[in-house]
Amino acid sequence: MTDVPVLIVGGGPVGLTTSLLLSLAGIESLLVERHPGTAILPKARGINARTMEMYRQIGLEDEIRAVGMPARFTGMILWAESLAGAEIHRLQPARGGAGQAALSVTGNCGCSQDLLEPVLRRRAERLGPGRLRFSTEMTALACSADGVRATLRDAQGQTGQVRARYLVAADGSQSPIRQQLGISRQGEHDVYDSVNIHFRADLRQWTEDRPASLYLVEQPDLRGTFMTIDGTDRWGFLVTSLSHYGFTPEQFTPAFCTEIIRKAVGIDSVAVEVLGVSAWKASALVAERYRSGPVFLAGDAAHEMPPTGGFGLNTGVQDAQNLAWKLAAVLRGEAGEALLDSYDAERRPVGVAVTRSSLLNALSMGRTARQDQAVLPRKEFLNEIGLVFGARYRSAAVLPDGEPEPTHDPVAQYVPSAAPGCRAPHVALMRAGQPLSTLDLLGRGFVLLTAPGGQAWRDAAARVQAPRIDSVVIGDEIRAPDASWRDAYGLAEDGAVLVRPDGHVAWRSRGGAADAPAVLSAALGAVLGLGAVETAGAP
Numbered sequence: 134m135t136d137v138p139v140l141i142v143g144g145g146p147v148g149l150t151t152s153l154l155l156s157l158a159g160i161e162s163l164l165v166e167r168h169p170g171t172a173i174l175p176k177a178r179g180i181n182a183r184t185m186e187m188y189r190q191i192g193l194e195d196e197i198r199a200v201g202m203p204a205r206f207t208g209m210i211l212w213a214e215s216l217a218g219a220e221i222h223r224l225q226p227a228r229g230g231a232g233q234a235a236l237s238v239t240g241n242c243g244c245s246q247d248l249l250e251p252v253l254r255r256r257a258e259r260l261g262p263g264r265l266r267f268s269t270e271m272t273a274l275a276c277s278a279d280g281v282r283a284t285l286r287d288a289q290g291q292t293g294q295v296r297a298r299y300l301v302a303a304d305g306s307q308s309p310i311r312q313q314l315g316i317s318r319q320g321e322h323d324v325y326d327s328v329n330i331h332f333r334a335d336l337r338q339w340t341e342d343r344p345a346s347l348y349l350v351e352q353p354d355l356r357g358t359f360m361t362i363d364g365t366d367r368w369g370f371l372v373t374s375l376s377h378y379g380f381t382p383e384q385f386t387p388a389f390c391t392e393i394i395r396k397a398v399g400i401d402s403v404a405v406e407v408l409g410v411s412a413w414k415a416s417a418l419v420a421e422r423y424r425s426g427p428v429f430l431a432g433d434a435a436h437e438m439p440p441t442g443g444f445g446l447n448t449g450v451q452d453a454q455n456l457a458w459k460l461a462a463v464l465r466g467e468a469g470e471a472l473l474d475s476y477d478a479e480r481r482p483v484g485v486a487v488t489r490s491s492l493l494n495a496l497s498m499g500r501t502a503r504q505d506q507a508v509l510p511r512k513e514f515l516n517e518i519g520l521v522f523g524a525r526y527r528s529a530a531v532l533p534d535g536e537p538e539p540t541h542d543p544v545a546q547y548v549p550s551a552a553p554g555c556r557a558p559h560v561a562l563m564r565a566g567q568p569l570s571t572l573d574l575l576g577r578g579f580v581l582l583t584a585p586g587g588q589a590w591r592d593a594a595a596r597v598q599a600p601r602i603d604s605v606v607i608g609d610e611i612r613a614p615d616a617s618w619r620d621a622y623g624l625a626e627d628g629a630v631l632v633r634p635d636g637h638v639a640w641r642s643r644g645g646a647a648d649a650p651a652v653l654s655a656a657l658g659a660v661l662g663l664g665a666v667e668t669a670g671a672p
Contacts, residue, residue, distance in 0.1 A: 135295045137163045137264075138464050140283060142271050142310060143303030145172070146246065147432030147449040149253035149265075151301050151457055156260035157191060157577065158461035158634075163295060164257070165285055167270040171250035174331050174409050175362050175369050178202075179346070179443035180242040180249070182233060183521050183556070186636065187454050189239050190576025196252050201244035202346075206361045209345040210515065215399030216339045216348055216359060223343075226515030227545075233518055236547065237559050238570035243346055245362050245369075246446065274300075274313060280427050299460055300428045303449070306416070308434035314425045320418035320488060324439060324495060328382055330370040330390045331409040336398065337365060350397045354378060357397050367408075370394055375412075382412035415439040417492035419484045423477040429456055436484035441494035441510075442517060444487045452480050458634035459530075462661060467600045469662030475528035483524050490520060490544055513545050523547045526554040530633070530660050532640045536623070551622040553641055557582075557632045560618040564611045571618065574605050575636045579657070584608050584619055586626035590642070593650040596668040597657065602631070631656065 139155055141148045144166025155162045180188075180197065188194050198204075208229050212221040227233065229241050258265055268288035275282045280298040287293075302310035311318075336359070340348070348359040355378065360369035372393060375381065385393075387407040394405050418437045423430045432449030456476050462468035490513065497511035523543055536552040549558035562569040574580055578601060581594045585608040594602040605611065607618050622630050627645035631653075632638055640656040650668060658666045 135163070135293065137161055137295060137297050139163075139299050139301060139460060140281065140295055140297035141165070141301045141303060142283075143301075143305060143432070143434070144168070144250075144254070144265065144267060145303060145305070145432065145449075146177075146249060146253060146446050147453050148301070148303035149250060149257050150450045151303060151431065151453040152265065153191070153253065153257040153260050154453060154457035155461060156257065156264075158458060160457075160461045160464050162261065162264060163297070164265045165269040165271055166265075166267045169268045169288070171254055172247040174329065174411055175245035175247050175360070176329075177246045177440070177443070177446035178243055178360060178362065178369075179447075180244055181228065181443065181447045181521050182237045182240050184447045184450055185239045185242055186237060186572055187450070187576065190572070190636070193252065193256060194239060196256075197244055197249060198242055200248040200252060201242045202361055203344070203364050204243075206344040206364045207241055207243045207346050209343070210347045210349070211343060211345040212349045212351060212509070214352065215350055215397060216336065217399035221351060222509055223345075224510075224515065227518055228515050228521060233521075236518070236522055236549065238561075238572050243361065271310075274310060276300075276314075276426050276428060278426065298427065298464065301431055301453075301456065301460075302428055302434045303431045303453075304434055306418075306433040306437040308430065310428065311420060311430055311434050314428060316420050316422060316425060316430070318418040318420050318437070320416065320437075321492065322416050322418065323414045324417060324492065325374045326376055326382075326414045327412070328372045328375060328380075328385050329411045329413070330372070330385070330394065330407060332368055332370065332390065332394060333366050333406040333408060334368060334394065334398075334403055335366050336368060336403075339398070340364070352396075355393070355396060357393070359397065370397060385410050385412070415495065417488050417495075419481065419488050423452075423481050423484075424473065429473075429476060431456060435480070436488050438488040438491040439495040440491070441498060442487075442491045442514065444491055444517075444520070447521075448484060448487050451483075454635045455480050462600060465599070467661060467666075471662035472530060472660075475526075475530035478528035479524075479526040479530070482527075486543070487520055490517060516545050518547045519543045519545055521547070522549075522556055524556065524637075525550075525552070526637055528554075529662065530639065531637070532656055532659055534641050534643070549621055551624075551630050551638050551641060553638050555638055557630070557636055557638055558621045560613060560621050562607065562611050562613050562618065569611065571607075572636065574611075575632050576634065578603060578634050579639070580605060580632045581629055582607060582622065582632065583629045584624065584626050587629045587645070589627070589645055589649040590629035590653065593653040593668075596650055597654065598667040598669060600661075600666075602657075629653075631660075633660070
């Protein structure tokens with residue numbers, strides 16, 4: 134019997150991210166994945182700026198960008214009758230434009246899943262040597278109030294038992310774990326059927342002078358999408374709504390795939406090497422709950438959505454970001470079990486909103502069996518800045534301070550706010566003559582941000598025994614060009630804001646307090662599901 138605090142089932146981006154985040158928090162986990170290695174097909178390709186913020190904070194941004202597509206391909210989407218034929222429309226997404234650049238210290242990254250996963254795996258294995266087991270399948274699961282017991286089987290047919298306090302089910306949209314637990318999903322099944330073709334071909338003649346992330350082909354008897362992978366000779370081609378156009382997955386032999394690709398390029402002589410084919414159906418479904426006792430659903434196991442908008446992978450790894458610090462806090466004895474209930478309360482509404490938006494994108498683009506003519510997408514498509522940055526959590530792990538709910542469009546608009554529950558806003562700073570962002574101060578533990586006048590809050594934070602709170606004064610060694618950071622965070626000179634390890638604001642005091650240690654202790658205790666946190670005596 135192997136004992137481990139957390140068992141992770143699934144070795145895709147969500148499981149791997151959960152593993153490395155737990156390791157960074159000092160929590161041992163065991164990840165099992167039934168496949169022999171990481172993804173062999175490109176699958177998801179778009180990593181949005183919010184996700185890149187998370188990877189930047191744990192030191193992975195540069196490594197991910199190094200294997201991703203050239204940045205020049207991420208700024209445009211193009212519609213055409215064929216790749217070599219007449220153009221229909223160009224779209225420059227707001228999500229990659231100058232307006233978004235002012236909202237974050239980083240930006241989007243085009244990186245296919247088969248290139249991303251090895252980066253995550255290498256880091257996870259360095260942080261937890263021997264704690265990732267590929268070619269290993271979970272064949273049985275028993276849950277109790279004290280945790281889970283799982284039976285594992287490796288590639289040689291050897292079985293073993295694992296006992297864990299918690300289990301993270303990152304086992305995909307068909308999630309056997311979710312099905313065993315009897316957790317139903319709500320939404321729309323089988324919105325459309327598709328085939329992804331992974332291939333090599335030199336398409337630079339038609340793409341070099343108009344780099345785009347997607348080239349959408351509109352023909353009476355074929356609608357498909359060229360998906361940029363490296364911008365030179367490795368591509369994906371997505372054929373959508375097979376049954377609507379009389380196709381079946383079985384038709385897609387290498388020869389037929391070559392024929393389809395040449396038709397979409399508009400040139401019969403282009404050389405094509407088919408590398409892989411996968412058939413799938415797009416659905417828009419969200420689990421009715423993300424937690425069942427010691428088991429937590431994450432990623433596609435919790436929410437399955439059409440790829441129109443590129444939110445699937447991003448929503449999944451942000452689930453991991455939300456869940457990992459909470460599991461760590463409970464396992465370290467710094468938080469009450471009730472903190473874990475906030476995972477469902479915070480992430481399921483996000484899953485619902487993003488899945489709904491992805492479905493509406495798909496329906497608007499005329500690529501389902503419901504519509505017979507080519508149409509351009511709804512105005513929100515790839516302009517969902519509100520969905521990227523604007524999640525405002527509402528749970529017991531957030532202490533509201535009375536700031537009104539926003540009235541702007543939650544999908545396409547984002548207004549930076551440090552109201553409790555919101556993502557802590559990006560503000561440009563300087564340290565020792567070098568540029569810095571408020572976001573660079575966050576992401577590993579609780580952080581208290583104050584101005585020089587907030588000494589009482591810093592003293593109070595220093596008295597907290599666990600979890601440790603790192604206090605950062607903006608105005609001393611770290612400087613803002615003007616008062617912009619306090620304006621952005623809604624603070625007076627003697628105010629403070631407490632940011633959680635996932636970068637969301639937990640609590641804010643706009644000004645000072647008569648008894649700062651008592652106020653901060655009570656606030657942190659409430660966030661962690663405790664009456665109060667232990668503090669040292671006055672210094």
